Amino acid sequence: MPAFSGEYECKLDAKGRLVLPAKIKAALPPESAETIVLTRGFEPCIILYSLVHWKELSERVxxxxxxxxxxxxxxxxxxxxxxxxxxxxxxxxLVPRTMLKYANIEKDAIVVGAGNRVEIWQPDAYEAALVQDSKQFSQMAERVFGREGNL
Incomplete structure (x- = not known):
C-alpha cells in the first residue's frame, strides 16, 4: 500500500467540503478509493484513513x-x-461540523500525508505541533532509530 506524504494547503467550501489533494487520492487503495474514514486525532486535528486501513486498525482496537x-x-x-x-x-x-470544531478549522486547512494516515490541521496549530529546530529534530531521530540508524 502506498504511503501518504506531502503537505497541501486547502480551503473548505461554504458547505464544509474539502477537496482531497490529487496525490493523496491517488495513494488510496483501489478497494477503498471512494470511501474514507474520518476520526479525531490525538492532537487537535482530524485523521483520515483509507477504509481498508481503518478496518485493520479498528479490528485491533x-x-x-x-x-x-x-x-x-x-x-x-x-x-x-x-x-x-x-x-x-x-x-x-463533507467534513462533519463537530470535527471541524474539534480541530478549530474554519476555512483554511493543511492536509498532511503521514504514512498510513492523513492529518487535517488548522494551519497555526499545525505549525505549533512541528519541531522548529533542525538540531532538535536530528536528536529526536537519533532517539527513535538509535545511534546505528536502524530503520
Missing part, C-alpha cells in the same frame, strides 16, 4: 479486553465520532 478499564476507555474514545464519508466525482468530501 475491538480485540482489546473490554474487562480492562483502560482498554474500555480507549475503545470508547477511539470510536467516538468516527464517520465514513464518500468522495464525490471531484474528490470532495
Amino acid at each position: 475491538i480485540a482489546l479486553n473490554e474487562f480492562v478499564e483502560e482498554y474500555r476507555t480507549f475503545q470508547r474514545n477511539f470510536f467516538r465520532g468516527n464517520t465514513e464519508v464518500e468522495l464525490d466525482s471531484a474528490g470532495r468530501f
